[in-house]
Amino acid sequence: MACFLAPAAEAIVVTVIRKRVQKKEEAANKAGTQVKSYTENVILWSRKLGWLNNMLWGGVFLLAIEHIWHGEVVPWPPFLTAMSNPADIHPMLMEILTVGGGMVVFVTIVWYLGTRIIERRVQNAQVKRAGQGA
Amino acid sequence: MCLLLTLLAAAISTVLWKSGAAKPAWKMGTLSLMYWGASLMWTVDGIFRVADGESFFEMTADDALLGLLIVACGIAGWLLTLWVAHSKAARVAARHANA
Numbered sequence: 001m002a003c004f005l006a007p008a009a010e011a012i013v014v015t016v017i018r019k020r021v022q023k024k025e026e027a028a029n030k031a032g033t034q035v036k037s038y039t040e041n042v043i044l045w046s047r048k049l050g051w052l053n054n055m056l057w058g059g060v061f062l063l064a065i066e067h068i069w070h071g072e073v074v075p076w077p078p079f080l081t082a083m084s085n086p087a088d089i090h091p092m093l094m095e096i097l098t099v100g101g102g103m104v105v106f107v108t109i110v111w112y113l114g115t116r117i118i119e120r121r122v123q124n125a126q127v128k129r130a131g132q133g134a
Numbered sequence: 135m136c137l138l139l140t141l142l143a144a145a146i147s148t149v150l151w152k153s154g155a156a157k158p159a160w161k162m163g164t165l166s167l168m169y170w171g172a173s174l175m176w177t178v179d180g181i182f183r184v185a186d187g188e189s190f191f192e193m194t195a196d197d198a199l200l201g202l203l204i205v206a207c208g209i210a211g212w213l214l215t216l217w218v219a220h221s222k223a224a225r226v227a228a229r230h231a232n233a
Binding site for chain 1: 136140163164167168169170171172174175176177178179181182200203204207208211
């Protein structure tokens with residue numbers, strides 16, 4: 001019905017957080033001092049959040065197309081067809097909470113695990129390079 | 135079928151991204167992550183469908199057509215982000231040239 005609204009809300013939050021993190025990183029870079037939490041990570045947080053952003057906005061965009069195809073989203077108010085029938089509002093909200101919430105949790109877990117694996121690989125490559133240089 | 139086609143598109147774009155076959159300027163990672171995000175979301179949708187007694191995959195011609203539309207829209211959205219990024223870079227370059 002409108003399950004994509006939950007990941008859409010997360011995408012908005014992540015976009016705002018990413019902008020702030022990016023500004024902090026740029027400021028730290030200009031000042032020549034790096035924030036401790038950033039230097040501890042091999043890959044910048046703004047980049048990692050960018051990956052999550054792409055997954056969320058991309059998924060939301062494609063799911064919105066699917067909902068338009070099924071007639072669940074229309075270009076005129078109230079935009080969600082379930083909203084025009086009061087009996088459908090409660091099931092729609094439940095679907096946003098359950099299916100949409102599940103999507104939010106699943107995508108975030110996969111992103112977190114993916115970034116951990118990539119970071120570990122980069123760290124290992126750096127250690128190997130340092131070992132060869134010594 | 136829609137999920138399968140999106141997964142296939144995600145796999146192909148990931149191979150193109152990671153193999154270096156596509157230029158970095160093409161930002162294949164963006165396209166790949168778009169398809170992966172949608173695939174993960176539909177996987178959750180499928181799990182809930184199974185819990186409701188329906189099948190995980192919808193193997194109909196209508197759903198296959200939707201899958202093709204999704205893949206096409208993914209490419210269109212990716213091209214749009216490329217165009218926006220390109221015009222933004224061009225504007226910044228022009229500003230620097232004028233300064």
